Amino acid sequence: MARRSPSLAERHANCYAECVNRRQFARIALGTPAVLMSAQTESLGPADYTINIAPYSLELSRHSFIKTIAYNAQVPGPLIRLQEGKLATIEVVNRTASEEIVHWHGLFLPSEIDGSMEEGTRMISPGSKTRYALMPRPPGFRWYHTHSFAGHNLNKGTYTGQHGFLFVEPRDNPGRYDAEVFLALHDWKGHLLASDDGSMRAAYDVSTVNGRVLGFGEPLKVKANQRVLFHILNSSPTEVHWVALSGHEFEVTALDGNIVPSPKRVPMLRLAPAERVSAIVEMRQPDVWVLGEVRKHIQAAGMGIVLEYAGQNGNPEWQQPEKLEWDYTLFARPPAPTPVEDAVTEIPLVFKPKFTGHGAMERWTINGKSFPHTDTITLQRGQRYRLRLKNESTDDHPIHLHRHSFELSQLPGGRSGRGILKDTVLADANMETWIEFTADDPGLTLFHCHQQDHMDMGFMMLFRYA
Amino acid sequence: MFSVLFASLFCTLPLAAQGNYEIQVYGSDTVAPGTTMLELHSNFTISGQKYQINGVYPTYHQEHESVEITQGINDWSEVGFYIFTSEQNGHGMQWVGDHIRPRVRVPTSWHWPIGVSISTEIGYQRPIYSLDTWTWEIRPILDKAIARWYFAVNPALERTWHGPDVHQKLGFAPDAKVSYDFTKEISSGVEYYADYGGLYAFDSFHDQQQQFFVAFDLNVSPNWEINFGIGVGATAATDHLIFKAILGRRFSWRKSTAID
Numbered sequence: 272m273a274r275r276s277p278s279l280a281e282r283h284a285n286c287y288a289e290c291v292n293r294r295q296f297a298r299i300a301l302g303t304p305a306v307l308m309s310a311q312t313e314s315l316g317p318a319d320y321t322i323n324i325a326p327y328s329l330e331l332s333r334h335s336f337i338k339t340i341a342y343n344a345q346v347p348g349p350l351i352r353l354q355e356g357k358l359a360t361i362e363v364v365n366r367t368a369s370e371e372i373v374h375w376h377g378l379f380l381p382s383e384i385d386g387s388m389e390e391g392t393r394m395i396s397p398g399s400k401t402r403y404a405l406m407p408r409p410p411g412f413r414w415y416h417t418h419s420f421a422g423h424n425l426n427k428g429t430y431t432g433q434h435g436f437l438f439v440e441p442r443d444n445p446g447r448y449d450a451e452v453f454l455a456l457h458d459w460k461g462h463l464l465a466s467d468d469g470s471m472r473a474a475y476d477v478s479t480v481n482g483r484v485l486g487f488g489e490p491l492k493v494k495a496n497q498r499v500l501f502h503i504l505n506s507s508p509t510e511v512h513w514v515a516l517s518g519h520e521f522e523v524t525a526l527d528g529n530i531v532p533s534p535k536r537v538p539m540l541r542l543a544p545a546e547r548v549s550a551i552v553e554m555r556q557p558d559v560w561v562l563g564e565v566r567k568h569i570q571a572a573g574m575g576i577v578l579e580y581a582g583q584n585g586n587p588e589w590q591q592p593e594k595l596e597w598d599y600t601l602f603a604r605p606p607a608p609t610p611v612e613d614a615v616t617e618i619p620l621v622f623k624p625k626f627t628g629h630g631a632m633e634r635w636t637i638n639g640k641s642f643p644h645t646d647t648i649t650l651q652r653g654q655r656y657r658l659r660l661k662n663e664s665t666d667d668h669p670i671h672l673h674r675h676s677f678e679l680s681q682l683p684g685g686r687s688g689r690g691i692l693k694d695t696v697l698a699d700a701n702m703e704t705w706i707e708f709t710a711d712d713p714g715l716t717l718f719h720c721h722q723q724d725h726m727d728m729g730f731m732m733l734f735r736y737a
Numbered sequence: 738m739f740s741v742l743f744a745s746l747f748c749t750l751p752l753a754a755q756g757n758y759e760i761q762v763y764g765s766d767t768v769a770p771g772t773t774m775l776e777l778h779s780n781f782t783i784s785g786q787k788y789q790i791n792g793v794y795p796t797y798h799q800e801h802e803s804v805e806i807t808q809g810i811n812d813w814s815e816v817g818f819y820i821f822t823s824e825q826n827g828h829g830m831q832w833v834g835d836h837i838r839p840r841v842r843v844p845t846s847w848h849w850p851i852g853v854s855i856s857t858e859i860g861y862q863r864p865i866y867s868l869d870t871w872t873w874e875i876r877p878i879l880d881k882a883i884a885r886w887y888f889a890v891n892p893a894l895e896r897t898w899h900g901p902d903v904h905q906k907l908g909f910a911p912d913a914k915v916s917y918d919f920t921k922e923i924s925s926g927v928e929y930y931a932d933y934g935g936l937y938a939f940d941s942f943h944d945q946q947q948q949f950f951v952a953f954d955l956n957v958s959p960n961w962e963i964n965f966g967i968g969v970g971a972t973a974a975t976d977h978l979i980f981k982a983i984l985g986r987r988f989s990w991r992k993s994t995a996i997d
Binding site: 462464465467469470471474476565566567568591592593594595626627628629630631 | 766845846848881882883884885886887918920921924956959994995996997
């Protein structure tokens with residue numbers, strides 16, 4: 272927990288960085304902006320990181336296992352720390368029986384390696400490996416996960432343990448904290464269940480933090496008066512989660528890895544699938560506490576972890592909040608006296624479900640069409656775009672834009688989220704959310720709902736550059 | 738909820754008896770804990786038995802109104818209670834009888850590929866409406882929704898404890914349903930209700946009850962249940978033409994909040 276010394280992989284990466292001469296790096300970095308595939312990079316020696324995708328039996332609680340797919344036989348996968356602007360190589364080995372692909376979520380990478388077959392990244396065949404060379408940017412808390420299709424198989428895609436943290440260290444880290452913790456929220460043992468909206472949807476038996484149910488596994492250990500930086504990821508395939516740390520507040524400093532204009536203290540965090548929150552907690556309440564899901568039935572399903580101050584013991588304490596609280600706009604830039612309206616091109620996008628039977632999952636449409644029949648919209652490089660996300664459904668949708676960050680320009684109710692940069696936003700049901708981005712990273716760019724069942728059922732589209 | 742509670746003929750009795758108080762093929766879902774389901778079953782025999790036989794009123798132009806109250810116990814069991822009434826020219830509104838029906842299901846956490854539950858129903862009906870006054874039924878329920886199709890089978894077994902059919906021992910009275918979702922709100926299909934007589938010695942086809950309904954389900958809200966249809970009897974022992982309707986409403990007594 273304490274700010275740790277470099278891991279073996281990091282030491283290896285550092286050594287690698289020192290061993291490879293600058294000319295080799297420059298050739299890689301300049302020859303292809305961020306990618307160089309196997310042949311060239313293998314000549315440089317071992318990769319900085321290796322990810323083995325393989326079947327794994329995860330012990331969720333004592334003597335209760337789930338057979339899944341994981342990275343390097345652990346859930347979450349290994350923490351990958353990269354230096355902003357310093358070329359890194361990652362080798363991915365697929366030891367499963369089906370094609371796989373790894374998406375580097377939140378990074379600005381070329382389409383060829385971003386990790387989406389819809390953008391043109393090649394799938395990794397069973398038994399084969401691929402090496403990526405990438406120039407990490409932007410700095411902050413990112414993650415990596417499978418981007419494969421699951422459909423009705425709730426043991427594939429993001430329903431599995433294929434997720435891990437990726438942190439791009441900024442050139443200058445101004446953070447003031449004593450320790451750093453990475454936590455992943457995930458749901459397991461999914462099955463399709465009839466829902467109130469008349470279609471089938473995934474429901475789960477078990478929910479975990481870092482692959483363990485509450486009370487199983489090592490507690491988080493902290494010391495009084497420490498400032499602990501929590502990096503929390505919701506890697507759930509479909510579920511939104513609220514988490515609180517009893518007796519404490521979170522000072523939110525970054526959303527989706529990007530520093531927020533107005534850090535604020537909040538009693539709980541809400542994370543939609545794929546969202547991340549970085550928040551500092553001042554440890555001033557020596558005791559044993561629960562950090563867990565606020566909703567009782569989800570915490571009862573296991574989503575929580577014990578936090579233990581040094582020298583404290585006993586049963587962990589949970590103080591049940593009375594309501595769910597979260598508001599993106601708390602962290603936005605204060606409104607300017609006279610807002611400056613840039614030249615922005617608006618793109619309206621309407622999300623609607625399409626009924627396919629009470630015994631099936633709904634299909635999803637963007638502007639009336641399901642992927643792969645959705646329109647591919649052409650972007651002009653350098654132009655700023657406003658996506659008007661009109662959610663005409665009773666579901667909230669975590670909307671993700673690949674290879675770019677966007678600004679929350681207007682949230683439901685006309686509230687401003689200016690200054691908040693994200694790569695995933697939860698678009699509220701029956702509401703309109705506006706996001707803006709500058710087309711500054713040419714290449715095919717995928718846009719989709721990050722709920723696995725929704726993207727599998729057509730909730731995707733592509734942008735291309737002119 | 739995608740599913741509508743489907744239904745069955747609880748009391749298909751031999752030639753001289755009546756039935757058609759609750760015409761429903763059951764689905765495997767049970768009522769949620771802390772929730773009460775209130776249903777009104779309205780069935781009108783357009784064409785049926787016109788003569789009084791062995792003191793039992795004829796079914797012709799009888800209007801049956803049955804109230805069903807079902808309480809969810811937990812996420813795998815419920816108990817239902819019925820009040821049966823009949824209205825007919827010359828007889829007025831009459832109480833017919835009451836039944837109680839506990840039911841358990843395979844919990845969803847077992848992840849079975851089909852829905853499975855089993856109900857048992859015990860009850861009394863007045864002899865002027867059925868010579869078999871005390872009856873018991875055990876009803877296995879299997880169902881499955883596949884895309885727009887829904888399938889349900891209820892191979893029910895019946896036992897008469899008091900009345901002329903005591904000697905029959907177990908009777909076999911299967912029901913089934915196949916329906917198709919035309920839209921999210923409207924489903925329609927065929928419901929089948931039968932009483933073959935004794936399990937080990939079926940009645941002749943002439944004496945069996947065989948009914949087919951064209952039925953509609955309106956899925957307007959998870960809280961409401963609306964089903965109606967028209968059915969024909971295929972044998973002499975079956976009422977020939979019946980209209981049926983079910984109107985149900987769920988009432989939740991649990992004060993659940995966003996944090997529950």
